[in-house]
Amino acid sequence: MGLTLTGVGLVYGAGTRYARRALGGVDMTVEIGELVVVLGPTGSGKSTLLRVAAGVLPPTEGRVEVGERRLEGPAALERERRIGLVFQNPEKQLFAETVADDVAFGPRNLGSPDPEAAAGEALARVGLDPAGFGPRSPFTLSGGEARRVALAGVLAMDPAYVLLDEPTTGLDAAGRRAVLEAVRAVRGDAGVVVVTHDAEELLGEADRAIILSEGRVAHAGPAEGLVRRPDLFAESGLLAPDVLRAQLLATDRGVAMPPFVLDVEEAAAALDAATRGGSA
């Protein structure tokens, strides 16, 4: 069950002299209610992975399934309504005269009986008041607001799975908080996959974490596993969250530390105790 990728590979320009492998042998599953975090350096294939998972790009190898159904053919994107894909800087897609119209675009195309209501609900879910924001032009919004409107546009179609590509890039602290709140709100009814390079944000709440490196899965497992082994980040050219790195650097100096934790309070306690030469 769930959204499953099995042995997925993608080669751009397969068969031509410009062939370039972007993904190889990727396995991934998301169930409804789960949050999976995908990490990886630039060029590791994270964005490609999301596109394949959403049915935008057919894989060159392997298969993508939603429940029992396999995503196939170039029109998979149109036929598969249950997967919502939110690109990087999704506010680039806003086009309508009003926010309400833009968010209602999706449901309207899908033949929803009441697209306006779906739009209003979706706006509320991302923390934007439908009455206040509905009539505004999308081109007058701040970065964080526009981002959330674009997210609402996807949520309005009631997807079972939501895939987000770096949802907090380019936002200030307030915008970031708002988007993360929206992602948490979505997780209840959907399976969520978030591609990010700021692991800090969601690693603590994720069920599972995947590190992609050069198109392959360098590590996959419970998010907790990555917290315990922050050295895995550096192996793939990533910077582990500072909280974990501090604990890791301490052990590198020969200091005895308890199993690593992501929570700042607990980490402070552990580091403090370690400097006194004891345990917390």
Added chain:
Amino acid sequence: MIEFCDVGFAYRDGPAVLSGVSLCIDAGRIVAVAGPNGSGKSTLALLADGLLAPTSGRVLVDGMDVADEATVWNVRARVGLVFQNPDDQIVGSLVEEDTAFGPENLGVSRDEIARRVSESLAAVGLGGLERREPHLLSEGQKQRLAVAGVLAMGVPYVVLDEPTALLDPVGRREFASILCGLARDDRRGVLLVTHRPSEIALADEVVVLGGGTIAWRGEPASLLADTSLMASLDLAESPAGALAALLRARGRAVPSTAQDAESLVNALWA
């Protein structure tokens, strides 16, 4: 020196974006300007380079008024501006062409341009990539290319508007060392618009904007040490900063400017 003397700015029929802002950027110093979105930080950057003229007050660059049409190009030749979006400031089809763009505009001789291009690219760690097409660079490399382009103009002042906003953690780290180099090694005056505590920590002075006016100014160490102050100024703490604050509360001697894991651990086990 770049001087803001009681500067105010508003767009044609709009509300005041900035009012009563006074600050100075001297050679060899980094001044950080922080604040939430909409506080006027970016407008400040554009004013410093004469891309906008203040509606009240004056902005002087080495004594020249940026509002003076006669000298505004001299101002721009002395102030380099690096923007947030890596793509939208790269003009050339090849790395070396883009770096040469500034000196070309200044009418510098061909040999001199070639020398400056290779020096600037080497200074930002892009040596060897002269013939690369910009769209094949990483976002971090593009930002460094933007800095190279500005260095090639031989500017004594560099203004950067949230240069790492669109970079990943590794890219941000690489950029931080370049920032320090600008002021320390080359003795340039640097105005850094940012909301990142790790970048504020690099500065000699920090000015926090709120609603277009200066809400706080002082040393980064004092600002970063006061969590409630930062919150009241709408500045978010970094996780490393939060960790450092908790350790200080437990009596550990961790400076508030320790904004990454390395500095933290070094302070704990000095």
Added chain:
Amino acid sequence: MTGAGLGTYLDADSPVHRLDPRVKVGLGALFAVGLFMVASFSGLLLMTLLVVVVAIAGKVPASAALRGVRAVALVLVLTMALQAIRWMPAESLIQLGPFGLSKQGLVNGAFFALRIIVLVVGTSLVTLTTTPVSLTDALERFMRPLARFRFPAHELAMMLSIALRFIPVTADVADQVVTAQRARGARLDRGGPLTRARAWVPVLVPLFVDLFRRADRLAHAMEARCYRGGTGRTRLRELVMRPADWTTALVVSLAIVSVVVVSRGSW
């Protein structure tokens, strides 16, 4: 990342690639003109030989060189048909009612069609061996004398080169917007012209907004780097003709001219 640059440039290290782009563009133009002045099959064959020699010297694979031919296939067929099929011909190979297939017409048709093929392949060799950047440099140099007559040669060349530089970026944005709207149920490939035009609004509007915002930011960045137009500007790289460029220009021009002259004196 979709974009890899414009069109048909194929990178290789060959004497043709290293030629000054002005020579290539100039010779390409001369070739096209000469081709239409050739009057005999033998002349056409010699031109074809020239094209083959250049293609080999330029390390251009046959598949790439012939790619353009597919695009004009319809034109070729039409040309042949129009020449070969006559109304009430005096002498015909096959007759179908009042229409007949004339032998002379077939020969003519073949000549014209072959000429089109040689033209397409020959001129594509220029774009296959010259980067878009070099082409704009060549164009700028050609236009430069016109600047004396207030013609905005520099500005046009700058616009062209910036447009080229932003092609990959724009392609990526367009791709993202199209995909995003498709994912929201937009039907971009159905319906008559009016329906389709309306369906593309959700793609064109954001794309244009994005482009205008980019242009604005880029303009600021250019001004910040003291760009004031062409006056007083120097250049890092100037096109300089080397002896090899002059020699090639001379030799190839002579070859083209002689083929034309010779062909017009025989069948």
